[in-house]
Amino acid sequence: MPSRANILASRFERAFDAEIRSRFFKGLDFAGPEGDPGWFGPGSAVWYVHSHLPTLVLGLVGAAYIEGLDPSISWMGYDHSRLAERVDGVPTGNIDPEGGAVRLGHSISFFIGTAYGSTETAERLARTVRAMHHTVKGTRPDGLPYDADDPEWLRWNYATVVWGLATAHERYHRRPLRGADLDRYYGEFVRVGEALGGTDLPATKAEVADCLESYLPRLALTPIKAFATGPNLRDSKSRPWEPGSAFMDWAARDMLPKWAQRLALYQPPNPVTLRLRRTSLWVALNALHDSAGPLPEFRQAQARVAAGTRSAPVASTAPAAPDPVLTRREVEDADLLTAGDPA
Template sequence: MSLQNARSPLSLPPFIERRLDEAVLRLTRPADAGTIDFSVPAGEAALIAPDSISWKIFRNPVALFCGGVAAVILELAEPSVRTGVWEHSSFRRDPVRRLQRTGQAAMVTVYGPRSVSERMIAGVVRMHEHVSGETPGGVPYRANDVALLDWVQATATFGFATAYSRYVRPLDDAALSRVFAEARASAQLYGAAGAPGSVEEWRAMLDGMRGRLEPSPIVFEFLELMRTSPALPGPLRPLQRLMVRGAVELVPAWVRERLGLSDRDRASRAELAVLRRLGRSADRVLLPSSPAVQSCRRLGVPTTVLTRW
């Protein structure tokens, strides 16, 4: 895939740019967490290089939201992951805060200075050491089990990459494999030693999960929370519901069928066209407060690296 042609950024009126900046930051900045300055320390590299495909994917709010929700649907289809997430996280009590913390973790992992990323990931690993239990089916689980970590890492990479490919810019198998390869460094730090490094390895993993994935009312409870929680400002709430339907569309067909997700849960053809227009427009907007733009400043690289293909 050629990464040589840069598209010109989309200029927005200052008022609209500020409102968009605030809306995107709301997805990735928990109110009770300290602000992370991605512009310092000068010159410190991230886990992933600025010319990566990942740096392009994770700055797009449509890909971030749709891909993140699709990943969680796949995670909740696995009984051990589902039980751990639902019983040991704040999804049910405070879904917006959980969404924001997950978004912030993704930003730090992709764009943050390596020292900050490694420190954050080490904290997550320590927290997972205390998470264990038993599924309703009587199967014991540990959050730091490598097989479960592999699945969580794989579904996240699949979700974000597929959302970008579907709603922003098509990625061929070589590009998708590159995204999986780019995620390996952080996956290793999380303990996901067997996370797929290519799209072929992901497809093999997914096929091997046919005997494990199962339906659960929790999947539908999660989707309702994502549709109705105030993750976006009031005027953008219809867009939030649209992106949830767009996320369901990304889930592989046999998994949707296994989970009992119907056409009513998916985006229509007209809605998919709207998502593609939104995703492609968002890809040309360089918001000044975004971690991607701040990280370009930290590394002294032009922001055109974010739009160059």
């Protein structure tokens, strides 16, 4: 009789294949070419951090939460994303569960693809996302313009993503990187931000924390954000483990820096309940990872470089302008025009 862990792993793999891999991993190459280290390669901190899918997903949820504290990002999502629920084309202020699932699926494919995919795969993903960003422009209701190509926005967005991924890893991974090892992850991840057009990016845990807090005068809890968080999620249609659910909303707000928790009006439960929640989440995330193991894409990447790498991965890359051909063809193929930001 198969063990409970094997049953859980099989169910997870079937669900991941049906809901994520078959929809969002199309055209991504992890098995070849032989010897290609991709952007990071074996032994990198990125390979280690991203191999734990449950904490990676939680980190993306946390990143999505904190980035939305920027009013411009709230309106970008409201105007350009399927994340906002709409009735007869009019946003209701609620989160669309299917839109949230699409956004999460694209995010997972991007951060798995850039970590473990071939060099060509990682570069194509980055070009596609840059092309999507290039279409996100508009005006907020208060008259201020927003532009996803704005260097200041790119820096904020980058800091929120690397903060979310690293914080979820540090808090909930069974054997997390810490200190200088964790800073190595922050430093390596700069390559992703630069490929998406970012410049002057923070490269350590302390620098990212300072960067995030420096944006505080620009941040606000807009009605869009307020309607989709905290007590307002009591009637959420999302399942507990999905973005937009009350539990995942708590997990994201619980990871926020203290200043962001105050901005989001986060009231933690009593210390006993808080410890129980965090411990339960730690156990659940690691049990899922231990039973399912790393994704096949990670194992394919390991096999690709098992005989050695042809060349060492480059530490960073200069941003390239979005390819105008990709702006329509590849973005539409990836459904990114309606999916929202991959982060």
